[in-house]
Amino acid sequence: MTTSSSVPGAVISASEGLAALVDVLAEDRTVIGPTCRDGAIVLAEISTADELPHGCGVELEAGRYRLVSRPDAMIFAHSAGPQSWKTYLHPQRERLWTVDRDARGRLAFQAEDVAPPAYAFLGVRPCDLRAIAVQDRVLGGGPHTATAYRRRRERAFVVAVECTDPGATCFCTSMGSGPGVGREDGDAAAYDLALTEVLDDEGHRFWVRAGSPAGERVLGRLPHRPGDAPSRVAAREAVAAAAQHMERAMPPVDLHALMAGSLDAARWDDVAARCLTCGNCTMVCPTCFCTTTEDVTDLTGDHAERWQRWDSCFDLDFSHLHGGPVRASARSRYRQWLTHKLGTWHDQFGESGCVGCGRCIVWCPVGIDITEEAAALHAESADRQAAAEETP
Amino acid sequence: MNPAAARPSSRPFPYRVVRRARETADVATFELSPVGDALPPFRPGQFAMVYAFGVGEIPVSVSGLDDGEPTLVHTVRAVGAVSRALYGLRVGDTVGVRGPYGVGWDLASAAGLDVLVVAGGIGLAPLRPLILDGLAQPGRYGRLTVLIGARTPSDLLYRAQTRAWGAEAHIDVTVDHPEPDWRGDVGVVTRLLSRGTWSPSRVCAFVCGPEPMIHAVAGELVRAGTPPHRVQVSLERNMRCGEGFCGHCQLGSVLLCRDGPVTDWGRAEPLLAVKEL
Numbered sequence: 001m002t003t004s005s006s007v008p009g010a011v012i013s014a015s016e017g018l019a020a021l022v023d024v025l026a027e028d029r030t031v032i033g034p035t036c037r038d039g040a041i042v043l044a045e046i047s048t049a050d051e052l053p054h055g056c057g058v059e060l061e062a063g064r065y066r067l068v069s070r071p072d073a074m075i076f077a078h079s080a081g082p083q084s085w086k087t088y089l090h091p092q093r094e095r096l097w098t099v100d101r102d103a104r105g106r107l108a109f110q111a112e113d114v115a116p117p118a119y120a121f122l123g124v125r126p127c128d129l130r131a132i133a134v135q136d137r138v139l140g141g142g143p144h145t146a147t148a149y150r151r152r153r154e155r156a157f158v159v160a161v162e163c164t165d166p167g168a169t170c171f172c173t174s175m176g177s178g179p180g181v182g183r184e185d186g187d188a189a190a191y192d193l194a195l196t197e198v199l200d201d202e203g204h205r206f207w208v209r210a211g212s213p214a215g216e217r218v219l220g221r222l223p224h225r226p227g228d229a230p231s232r233v234a235a236r237e238a239v240a241a242a243a244q245h246m247e248r249a250m251p252p253v254d255l256h257a258l259m260a261g262s263l264d265a266a267r268w269d270d271v272a273a274r275c276l277t278c279g280n281c282t283m284v285c286p287t288c289f290c291t292t293t294e295d296v297t298d299l300t301g302d303h304a305e306r307w308q309r310w311d312s313c314f315d316l317d318f319s320h321l322h323g324g325p326v327r328a329s330a331r332s333r334y335r336q337w338l339t340h341k342l343g344t345w346h347d348q349f350g351e352s353g354c355v356g357c358g359r360c361i362v363w364c365p366v367g368i369d370i371t372e373e374a375a376a377l378h379a380e381s382a383d384r385q386a387a388a389e390e391t392p
Numbered sequence: 393m394n395p396a397a398a399r400p401s402s403r404p405f406p407y408r409v410v411r412r413a414r415e416t417a418d419v420a421t422f423e424l425s426p427v428g429d430a431l432p433p434f435r436p437g438q439f440a441m442v443y444a445f446g447v448g449e450i451p452v453s454v455s456g457l458d459d460g461e462p463t464l465v466h467t468v469r470a471v472g473a474v475s476r477a478l479y480g481l482r483v484g485d486t487v488g489v490r491g492p493y494g495v496g497w498d499l500a501s502a503a504g505l506d507v508l509v510v511a512g513g514i515g516l517a518p519l520r521p522l523i524l525d526g527l528a529q530p531g532r533y534g535r536l537t538v539l540i541g542a543r544t545p546s547d548l549l550y551r552a553q554t555r556a557w558g559a560e561a562h563i564d565v566t567v568d569h570p571e572p573d574w575r576g577d578v579g580v581v582t583r584l585l586s587r588g589t590w591s592p593s594r595v596c597a598f599v600c601g602p603e604p605m606i607h608a609v610a611g612e613l614v615r616a617g618t619p620p621h622r623v624q625v626s627l628e629r630n631m632r633c634g635e636g637f638c639g640h641c642q643l644g645s646v647l648l649c650r651d652g653p654v655t656d657w658g659r660a661e662p663l664l665a666v667k668e669l
Binding site: 020037075096097099101105107108109110111138139142143144145146147194260263264289290291292293295297301304306311312318319320321322326327328331332339340342343347348 | 399400403404405406427443444445447448449471472483484486487488628629630632633635636637638639640642644645646647649650666667668669
């Protein structure tokens with residue numbers, strides 16, 4: 001890594017530098033990055049930097065997503081698309097094990113043991129970087145560890161790209177997860193390389209920092225120049241401006257306590273009247289991890305498989321017990337989702353389950369806004385408290 | 393991630409049915425013996441994920457006490473597709489088993505205190521190893537009382553064994569609906585609490601059964617003066633993985649497969665008080 005003590009970092013060009021980055025990563029990895037497809041920013045395997053969404057932007061609002069052409073050639077000036085990296089690290093469907101029954105009825109179980117691809121993720125936004133860390137703790141921070149997830153995660157090379165053009169539904173600043181990747185010296189565990197895209201009179205380029213030895217090795221192979229102060233300042237200012245442009249925010253209160261104290265709020269009936277319980281929010285959420293299982297047999301009847309697939313707490317079957325679902329009403333299911341995301345996630349995993357990416361707002365077919373719901377719960381709680389204080 | 397400290401997610405281990413006892417019209421008890429490697433020992437109150445070939449997998453509490461043998465004892469009530477398939481197993485059939493999972497009963501916390509076990513219906517199954525454990529350590533605990541409730545006399549589990557326990561413990565049984573030859577108590581199990589021979593402040597209670605029954609029993613005990621942390625309850629929620637990954641077993645702040653299924657009433661009461669949590 002080429003660095004100087006005063007300006008740690010390097011600069012690569014948006015043309016040769018980025019092309020070389022994809023080439024180097026693609027030598028021994030499956031490179032996944034944002035692409036333009038079907039009217040959205042879609043994560044897909046790429047083999048060259050040309051496949052990245054040059055000049056693509058997005059217009060976002062609650063329940064609305066539109067791809068737009070940008071007047072400039074910015075490559076990463078779009079906020080998160082409908083997918084997140086869990087599509088690759090915690091896939092929608094995966095086989096857990098198979099079992100064969102022999103003529104004497106004996107069962108032989110075989111755990112799924114296929115070496116996962118070595119992924120390189122290019123263009124991980126800071127909110128999504130946090131989301132990966134959140135899923136790391138859920139799927140590996142307890143007494144058990146999800147073996148397949150761990151294997152995919154351990155092999156993944158992460159290229160974070162800081163956010164310089166947040167969407168109208170973004171609120172990462174209020175969740176402390178963006179728009180930058182953290183301190184200048186970086187969180188070594190979080191990314192291998194961190195990029196900040198800069199486009200000004202000095203040219204179109206990336207300010208680059210390595211966050212791991214693997215990142216340093218890759219950076220060393222790219223055509224780069226030592227970090228210069230103007231590029232560093234331009235990068236910092238672009239990220240700072242993004243924070244200023246953030247249009248939404250969570251109410252600045254202890255959300256964990258707010259959720260714990262709001263289990264009987266009237267607002268749940270209000271949101272339940274709008275919520276279709278479709279589960280879109282859980283599918284697009286980069287931290288939602290819930291899964292269910294499917295047991296299938298083949299036509300011989302002697303070979304069975306267990307598959308795991310994403311599930312949603314909005315599904316009526318999710319809480320099924322003998323006698324019926326625990327959470328039968330839409331009210332209780334929306335409450336489960338929101339209070340888990342913002343509240344009980346802290347109890348279970350020591351942090352918030354929300355990273356402020358805004359996907360749930362965009363992809364909700366009726367435009368339910370998590371920040372608006374939290375604000376309404378806060379207002380209701382404050383009203384209740386005020387009324388209690390007035391009562392002699 | 394700290395994979396070194398964590399156990400990897402596992403495939404089931406094959407276990408063969410070596411004994412099957414029909415308890416009631418829809419409940420059977422199985423003794424399972426490992427076909428190859430055995431799972432680590434289960435503590436009373438912990439559960440296994442038991443797989444019926446081609447049908448599916450459900451959480452089932454362990455009903456036997458670890459006696460150094462690698463066998464597992466489970467009591468299953470046929471209520472769903474998987475439990476019906478398990479109920480239909482015969483000696484020689486093979487199932488898959490994963491575990492042990494969850495936090496079990498903390499019987500050690502009852503040392504020096506009276507032990508009160510209250511079971512409703514199939515809720516006696518996870519309490520059986522606790523009772524056996526208590527009986528195996530005379531002198532360590534005060535009086536052992538076991539209160540059992542069932543819908544009808546025909547629904548009573550472990551009948552012969554329950555009578556045998558009576559030699560060393562106080563056993564009281566009640567049913568909701570008596571049958572012609574029933575001479576015992578009729579009514580809900582909470583009614584038996586009023587005959588308590590234990591001191592509420594010097595008892596440790598272990599309760600399992602339908603949720604309304606748990607609520608009634610624990611509530612009554614606490615009102616009588618038993619500290620909520622000395623009332624342990626075993627709860628049930630949908631479970632898919634048993635390892636804290638699938639999210640199904642959430643009860644508010646609690647992941648029941650990881651933090652339960654046994655929890656104390658101080659923690660459970662505010663959670664169960666919220667409808668549809």
